[in-house]
Amino acid sequence: MQESYDFAIIGSGPSGSVLAHYLTQAGAQCVMLEAGKALDKRTYPKNELHANSQLMWNGGMDTSQDAQLLFLRGKVLGGGSVINQCLLDRFDALALEDWQAKSTVDWHQLADFERHYNEVESHLCLHHFTDDEHQRNAQLFMQGLDQCGMKWTRLRRGQNNCGHNAKTGQRNDCMQCLNGCVRDAKQSMPVTFLRKARQQGLALLTEFNVTQVIHGQHFVTVFGEQQGQPRQIRARHCIMAAGAIGSTELLLKSGFSSSLPALGQGFTCHPQLMNIGLFDEPVDAHLGTFQSVKSDEPQFRQQGFKLENVFAGPIAIAMLKPGFGQEHQDFMQKYRHMACIEVAVRDATEGQIRLNNKGELVIDKRLQPADLQRAQAGLNAVERVFDAVGAQSVLKSPFSFGLHLMGGCTMGEGVHNSVVNSDFGVWGYDRLSIADSSIFPNAPGINPSLTIMAMAHRASEVLLAKYPCRSQYTRHIPAQDRSDLVLESVTETKTVVLKSAAEKSTLANASAKKMKLKSEGNKVTTEV
Numbered sequence: 001m002q003e004s005y006d007f008a009i010i011g012s013g014p015s016g017s018v019l020a021h022y023l024t025q026a027g028a029q030c031v032m033l034e035a036g037k038a039l040d041k042r043t044y045p046k047n048e049l050h051a052n053s054q055l056m057w058n059g060g061m062d063t064s065q066d067a068q069l070l071f072l073r074g075k076v077l078g079g080g081s082v083i084n085q086c087l088l089d090r091f092d093a094l095a096l097e098d099w100q101a102k103s104t105v106d107w108h109q110l111a112d113f114e115r116h117y118n119e120v121e122s123h124l125c126l127h128h129f130t131d132d133e134h135q136r137n138a139q140l141f142m143q144g145l146d147q148c149g150m151k152w153t154r155l156r157r158g159q160n161n162c163g164h165n166a167k168t169g170q171r172n173d174c175m176q177c178l179n180g181c182v183r184d185a186k187q188s189m190p191v192t193f194l195r196k197a198r199q200q201g202l203a204l205l206t207e208f209n210v211t212q213v214i215h216g217q218h219f220v221t222v223f224g225e226q227q228g229q230p231r232q233i234r235a236r237h238c239i240m241a242a243g244a245i246g247s248t249e250l251l252l253k254s255g256f257s258s259s260l261p262a263l264g265q266g267f268t269c270h271p272q273l274m275n276i277g278l279f280d281e282p283v284d285a286h287l288g289t290f291q292s293v294k295s296d297e298p299q300f301r302q303q304g305f306k307l308e309n310v311f312a313g314p315i316a317i318a319m320l321k322p323g324f325g326q327e328h329q330d331f332m333q334k335y336r337h338m339a340c341i342e343v344a345v346r347d348a349t350e351g352q353i354r355l356n357n358k359g360e361l362v363i364d365k366r367l368q369p370a371d372l373q374r375a376q377a378g379l380n381a382v383e384r385v386f387d388a389v390g391a392q393s394v395l396k397s398p399f400s401f402g403l404h405l406m407g408g409c410t411m412g413e414g415v416h417n418s419v420v421n422s423d424f425g426v427w428g429y430d431r432l433s434i435a436d437s438s439i440f441p442n443a444p445g446i447n448p449s450l451t452i453m454a455m456a457h458r459a460s461e462v463l464l465a466k467y468p469c470r471s472q473y474t475r476h477i478p479a480q481d482r483s484d485l486v487l488e489s490v491t492e493t494k495t496v497v498l499k500s501a502a503e504k505s506t507l508a509n510a511s512a513k514k515m516k517l518k519s520e521g522n523k524v525t526t527e528v
């Protein structure tokens with residue numbers, strides 16, 4: 001059975017959920033298609049291994065072609081917002097000036113973003129960490145930065161009343177944030193924008209893996225599989241919000257590359273390196289707020305990196321130490337004595353998302369000399385900070401994680417060097433838009449989620465201006481549009497209840513051209 005909507009939104013991460021909220025609020029009939037499961041605080045996995053296998057694409061083992069970069073991307077209702085740390089930063093002037101230089105899009109400037117940031121922030125609880133929330137890892141980081149004369153600032157996180165452990169005296173004390181928040185405190189999409197969209201009538205189909213998008217004259221048809229069953233959804237407009245890799249892969253697999261030469265280009269990921277300092281004293285970096293401070297040093301920003309205190313569960317920490325056996329075991333026994341500082345690189349070189357000759361996804365992304373230079377500058381700063389506070393030794397990360405995945409369908413001013421125009425429309429395809437991190441023109445070097453949400457808000461305004469009826473699909477759409485709904489390329493038998501003589505005659509005229517029509521009272525059955 002094929003279903004029809006005003007808007008089909010593919011993906012439920014920050015981009016898809018914000019769009020769903022604003023479009024349903026305006027009365028549009030929307031369906032959201034999400035490949036992941038609808039989990040919640042009662043059903044999120046309770047350990048690291050299950051978190052990777054149940055919440056991430058390919059069990060959290062997507063790598064670059066040379067296996068030097070590991071990419072993590074959410075596959076669950078809420079997308080990356082369920083597995084991320086929810087640090088929500090606005091872009092600075094440098095990031096947006098660089099965007100504008102690359103994209104030439106006139107609204108890529110701070111003044112234009114401000115009202116979108118204000119709007120989406122008004123739906124979120126934002127928390128600045130306070131002095132009493134810094135645990136020992138953060139304190140060592142702050143002391144080290146102070147002693148090296150480097151500036152730092154407190155992180156801002158989307159969280160609402162993250163609890164207080166009476167025994168330890170600590171807030172943010174469960175460290176499960178990256179497995180899905182078990183307190184509904186983290187401001188992920190299922191407890192913020194998505195919840196509102198569902199209350200406003202969003203149709204939600206989870207475990208629905210979209211496999212192909214076909215752009216028609218009057219509709220976009222989305223093909224996929226839901227729990228093993230083939231499904232088709234039709235909408236007047238389709239919005240891709242499947243993330244940088246997801247949206248790009250889907251367009252490549254749907255055959256758009258011949259008309260979009262820039263499809264797959266411009267992939268970036270902010271490579272992150274976790275570095276361990278070993279201390280004589282127990283640090284207990286796994287207790288309390290495991291991420292609360294970042295560097296705020298202008299020279300670091302110019303050099304293309306930032307530092308943050310961070311920590312992880314034992315599986316992720318074990319991966320940082322190459323080797324096996326006794327040496328590895330000795331290292332892991334020092335878990336309580338580890339402090340950790342992460343270098344996040346603003347990558348300067350773009351990779352490419354493509355399909356190989358078997359039609360499989362390939363991510364070509366190598367750190368080039370310019371990126372390695374930035375990473376090295378960050379690692380040097382980490383060594384200085386750890387030395388200043390008396391670390392016994394420092395273990396530098398043997399590989400990088402890509403957590404902020406961007407580009408592949410970049411926004412720009414022409415079809416030869418971009419995939420979407422400044423109004424989020426895919427070049428040459430009137431009924432297809434993209435609003436997720438795949439449209440980023442280059443790497444900003446700043447946490448991306450808030451800007452993804454801000455851009456999704458802007459995209460919703462563009463779409464609502466384009467489809468001014470924006471009303472309940474079946475109730476208010478003009479007769480002309482309803483004839484599209486009834487007649488375009490129907491592949492199965494469909495029964496439609498006609499309310500008026502005008503509708504009946506529209507249907508009859510159109511059907512004379514395309515279809516066989518059987519009429520019985522006010523019920524009409526069409527067959528291709």
Ligand SMILES: Cc1cc2nc3c(=O)[nH]c(=O)nc-3n(C[C@H](O)[C@H](O)[C@H](O)COP(=O)(O)OP(=O)(O)OC[C@H]3O[C@@H](n4cnc5c(N)ncnc54)[C@H](O)[C@@H]3O)c2cc1C
Nearest residue numbers: 011013015035079080084085086087210243246436437449
């Ligand atoms: C461990 C980790 C920590 C992070 N921490 C932060 C942070 O603190 N601050 C920050 O700003 N960012 C952070 N990020 C990054 C942030 O989460 C992402 O940038 C953001 O979620 C991207 O939003 P999106 O809407 O573009 O895509 P996503 O959030 O990736 O959502 C895309 C959705 O589309 C679905 N999808 C994909 N393909 C299909 C298909 N074919 N059919 C159906 N559905 C599909 C996916 O399952 C997914 O749910 C972190 C990421 C990770 C992994």
